[in-house]
Every structure is written in C-alpha cells, then in structure tokens.
Amino acid sequence: xxxxxxxxxxxxxxxxxxxxxxxxxxxxxxxxxxxxxxxxxxxxxxxxxxxxxxxxxxxxxxxxxxxxxxxxxxxxxxxxxxxxxxxxxxxxxxxxxxxxxxxxxxxxxxxxxxxxxxxxxxxxxxxxxxxxxxxxxxxxxxxxxxxxxxxxxxxxxxxxxxxxxxxxxxxxxxxxxxxxxxxxxxxxxxxxxxxxxxxxxxxxxxxxxxxxxxxxxxxxxxxxxxxxxxxxxxxxxxxxxxxxxx
Numbered sequence: 001x002x003x004x005x006x007x008x009x010x011x012x013x014x015x016x017x018x019x020x021x022x023x024x025x026x027x028x029x030x031x032x033x034x035x036x037x038x039x040x041x042x043x044x045x046x047x048x049x050x051x052x053x054x055x056x057x058x059x060x061x062x063x064x065x066x067x068x069x070x071x072x073x074x075x076x077x078x079x080x081x082x083x084x085x086x087x088x089x090x091x092x093x094x095x096x097x098x099x100x101x102x103x104x105x106x107x108x109x110x111x112x113x114x115x116x117x118x119x120x121x122x123x124x125x126x127x128x129x130x131x132x133x134x135x136x137x138x139x140x141x142x143x144x145x146x147x148x149x150x151x152x153x154x155x156x157x158x159x160x161x162x163x164x165x166x167x168x169x170x171x172x173x174x175x176x177x178x179x180x181x182x183x184x185x186x187x188x189x190x191x192x193x194x195x196x197x198x199x200x201x202x203x204x205x206x207x208x209x210x211x212x213x214x215x216x217x218x219x220x221x222x223x224x225x226x227x228x229x230x231x232x233x234x235x236x237x238x239x240x241x242x243x244x245x246x
Contacts, residue, residue: 019059022047028072030059038064039088046158049074052099052107059109062094071135073159073226076108084160086111087136126168127152138162149173149211156180159226165233167209167218175209177222179229182246188231190220192238201243207231214240 019030019037024045028037030052039047039061049061049072061072070088077084078097086095096113124141127150131142135155142152145168154177155161165177179185182205189200201207209218218240220233235241 021064028061030057034058036060036062038062039070040065041068041070043068044071044156045069046071046073048072049109051075052109055099055101055107057099057107059097060094061088061097063088063091066091066093069134069136071158074109076102078109078111082160083139085135085138085158087134087138089134089136133163135161140164141166143168144171144175144209145169147172149175151176151178153178153180154222154229157185157224157226157229159224161224162221164221165209165219167214167216170215171209171211174211175214177207177220178246179205184245185228186222186231186243187228188243190232190241191234192240193234193236199238199241199243201231204243204245206244206246208242208244209235210240210242213237 016032017034017036019028019032019035021037021039022028024041027048027050029050037059045068047070063070066088072086072088072095074084095111097109098112099107100110102108123139124143126143126145128146130150131152133152133155135158138161141164143166147169149171152165154163167175184203184205186204186207187202207220215236218233218235220231220241222229222231224230
C-alpha cells in the first residue's frame with residue numbers, strides 16, 4: 001500500500017466507518033458501530049433501512065451527492081410518534097441514529113439528531129395555487145384558501161407518508177387532489193355531518209372538494225402504505241366531495 005503513513009491511516013479509518021450506499025431501492029444494513037452511510041442520488045430515489053441487530057449501535061445516514069430527494073423508509077418507527085420515513089433533499093443533510101431495545105431480542109432505531117443543514121419542515125401551510133407536494137412534507141396540514149380552486153398533486157406512494165387538507169375558503173371552483181401520473185391508487189371514505197351515507201371510493205385517482213358544496217372546515221387525510229393512498233375525512237353535506245377516475 002503506497003502513500004504516507006498518515007494518508008494510509010486516514011484511508012483505513014474512512015474504510016472502517018463507511019457503510020456502502022446500496023443504491024436506488026437498496027437496503028442499508030449497518031454492520032459496525034459509528035458507521036456512516038453517505039448516499040448519492042441521480043434523481044428521486046429510495047432506500048430501506050433495516051432494523052439494527054443489537055443494542056447500542058450508532059449510525060449516521062447523510063447526503064453526499066444529492067441530485068434528487070432520497071426517501072428513507074425504516075423497517076420500524078424511529079421515534080415515539082411512529083415515523084417511518086425521512087427525506088434527504090440536500091447535500092450534507094443527515095439523520096443520526098442509535099439502536100435501542102424494544103422487547104426481548106428486538107431492536108429498533110431512534111433518531112438522536114439531525115444535521116442543521118436540513119431545514120425544518122413546517123407542519124402547516126396555507127395554499128392558494130397549484131401545489132405539487134413533496135414526500136419530505138409528510139405530516140403537513142394544507143389549508144385550501146382560494147375560492148377559485150386549484151389542484152394539489154400527491155407524491156408517489158411511500159410507506160408512512162401522510163397529509164391533511166382542510167378547506168379554509170369555500171370553493172366556487174373545485175379543490176382537486178390527484179395522484180402522480182393519474183394512477184388509480186385512492187381508496188377510502190368520507191363521512192357526512194348529518195349522518196348520511198357520504199362518499200366511498202376504490203381505485204380512484206382524483207378527489208374533489210366540490211364547487212359551491214364544500215364549506216369551510218371540510219377536511220380529508222391521505223395516508224400511504226407504500227402502494228396505495230387511503231383517505232378519510234368529513235364534509236358538511238354528502239355532495240361536498242366526489243372521487244373519480246380520469
């Protein structure tokens with residue numbers, strides 16, 4: 001092995017710390033304490049993070065070269081709120097993890113910090129125009145606030161993604177929520193305030209808060225299992241929402 005002793009030592013230390021990036025759709029499998037998995041993306045990509053094999057393992061996952069959002073999906077929740085996804089959207093962004101016991105011989109990750117390069121995701125947003133939602137906004141509430149209506153596009157399904165929509169201004173043109181690429185992935189039901197049947201849907205791609213029928217405070221939540229989108233919510237009148245296939 002050539003090079004100065006200091007250079008050789010540095011390379012050895014780096015090799016011992018670095019956990020290989022498995023690439024798009026691959027699984028990050030930590031095999032050492034204090035390991036760092038530095039990720040490279042060429043576009044929107046995913047990684048699965050397997051559960052730790054023992055207690056007390058520390059690992060960092062960070063963005064080394066980020067050309068598109070890398071969505072991490074954990075095999076188990078990494079916090080007490082049940083979160084299973086984390087989005088890396090910029091170079092230098094990171095999540096720091098430590099393994100803990102959760103039952104006899106069962107171990108899970110707990111997030112113990114994140115790099116300050118990552119901007120905190122706002123938990124709510126007032127929306128007044130066309131909105132293409134990113135997976136990194138999971139957990140956000142969108143207040144729909146334009147009488148003229150607009151379209152909100154959900155990201156591709158990923159396990160644990162969740163979004164809430166609340167009518168802030170009653171629409172005279174519909175508020176529309178659609179899946180990416182028109183995929184028929186919506187399944188769910190809506191309740192109607194007075195106890196009527198409401199509206200249910202299966203294999204749909206478009207959800208509407210109907211013009212001149214939906215009112216302030218009507219709401220719907222969407223949640224993904226990684227394959228489909230499941231919705232549930234409430235409207236004042238049964239005609240306040242529809243679902244359809246385009």
